[in-house]
Amino acid sequence: MLETAIQQKVDSWLTGNYDEETKTEIKGLLERNEHEALSDAFYKDLEFGTGGLRGIMGAGSNRMNRYTLGMATQGLCNYLKQNFPGQQVKVAIAHDSRNNSDVFARISAGIFSANGIKVYLFEALRPTPQLSFAIRHLGCQSGVVVTASHNPKEYNGYKVYWNDGAQVTSPHDKNIIAEVNKITSIDEVKFEPVPENIEMVGAELDEAYINKVVGLSISQDAIKNQHDLKIVYTPLHGTGITLVPRVLERFGFTNINVVDEQAEPNGNFPTVVYPNPEEKEAMTLALKKAAAIDADIVLATDPDSDRVGIAVKNPKGEFVLLNGNQTGALLINYLLLAWQKAGKLTGKEFVVKTIVTTDLIEKIAQSYNVTMYETLTGFKYIAEKIREVEGKELYIGGGEESYGYMIGDFVRDKDGISACALIAEMAAVAKDRGQSLYEMMVEMYTKYGFYKEELVSFTKKGQRGAEEIQQMMADMRANPPQTIAGSRVVEVSDYKLSTRKNLITGEETKLDLESSNVLQYMTEDGSKISARPSGTEPKIKFYISVNEPLSSAAEADATEQKLNQKIEQILVDLKLK
Secondary structure, eight states: OOOOOHHHHHHHHHHHOOOOHHHHHHHHHHTTHOOOOOHHHHHOOOBBBBBBBEEEEESSSBBBHHHHHHHHHHHHHHHHHSSSSSSSHHHHEEEEETTHHHHHHHHHHHHHHTTTHHHHHHESSHHHHHHHHHHTTTTTTTTEEETTSOOOOEEEEEEETTTSBBBBTTTTTHHHHHHHHHOOGGGGGGOOOGGGEEEOHHHHHHHHHHHHHHOOOOOOOHHHHTTTTOOEEEEEEEEGTTTTHHHHHHOOOOOOEEGGGGGGGTTOOTOOOOTTTGGGGGGHHHHHHHHTTOOOOEEEETTTSSBBBEEEEEETSEEEEOOHHHHHHHHHHHHHHHHHHTTTTOOOOEEEETTTTTTHHHHHHHHOOOOOEEESSSSSHHHHHHHHHBTBBBEEEEEETTEEEESSSSSSSSHHHHHHHHHHHHHHHHHHOOOOOHHHHHHHHHOOOOOEEEEEEEEOOHHHHHHHHHHHHHHHSSOOOSSEEEEEEEEEEEEETTTTEEEETOOEOOOOOOOOSOOOEEEETSSSSEEESSSSSSSEEEEEEEEEEEOOOGGHHHHHHHHHHHHHHHHHHHHOO
């Protein structure tokens, strides 16, 4: 039997103004007595969070469909008209390669247009960073992109941006949520499009964006010398195919090898389990091609091309995947050295990283006397910091451990397109010096210390899973460990309470960041362990960072083994394995 409240919701969908296809799907679940599936589809409303919507596609109030999307869009329309009275409000809309993304984009465009809002709708799939760029380029007040990033194929989502091209932050995020929550019936949604309010865009915006990316290049001489650098690229059936090869060519690279089996956009992602460049399995075909042609570097973007994963050759000639922390640190290290060599560092530049991203970036920035700011997880906070100091300080680059990087500020979100180009340029610079990118990384470790990070995630689906995740966080707050891997815990940062406590002195300081459900332990030997429920997936994530000095490249393997053992002990001590 279904709970009464759930049954009432099911009945309202069966009798309400919903299409027959939706009603048939619900009736089928009822006839098959799939009560658990029905409960999960209706036990709550799909939450319009601070970044928008994300959920499994299907019928139900807790699913991604034309109605949950429609109510969210109507709420956003209402908020935009309140915020920009007397103005012609404009929005840009893009979508990725997922199933129904194009349909959802058109539905959104129709609702905006019916509310008297001017819509710039991309004519075909485009990367998320290009949507961020388009908002400022076209003078829009807002924008949305239909994507669920790297989630499994069953998911889709809807990310909302403000007039600076960044995902919405306070106070707009909570105010939009309040407006969305006021929409209590699909009958309040203006679904009927007004075609004259919709303008299709494409090629002109491609060219404008590509020109900006090409302008980021710093080492053209190295690219000329190494133009035939062997690059293997896979878009993992996503939007990257529309721009990454073109941008690499415009940078001057002439030997770009696309993984044919994954070149075609396809929302079923037929060659991978998860379209996620963090997953080794997703890189299998690219690594196979790289081995066959003896490539110098492998690049992979996720479906909406805001993140990038890479593989490089180690001294044994084997391809190894770098994690997001390694790539991010390499990029910052390269950018700061290149800016210094070009005489562009004036003392007013800065870089940004998030609180769960490697502290190696801070050490690198300090060595160049470049300011480093730390933000909560999410590029909207990096964009917020850029906004805060705009006109006084100059942003070079930044990123977070989850394979997201943003170089330059013409895009205000993570950008896998520009990251691919700058990573390839960095590989060309290394090769011009007679190095591989792996050797460049080891050189960085010998200068700043060998930092090793690992991410451990636990998936907890549905209502019960959400409750389990909250309980895990509550238990860790109530019972913090005294030692981890033989090293004393000396500091606990609770970003939910905005406090940092020194366990040696008892001193407590206030954290100057918005409240967020993150808990962080620091140990005496410099290890850092962070716990954070995901904001976009039914997961709780544990971020582990350890480090050791590295005396020489010859000691790299032994030092890495030592760090791996320390990570293993941390996992055991925290009962994570």
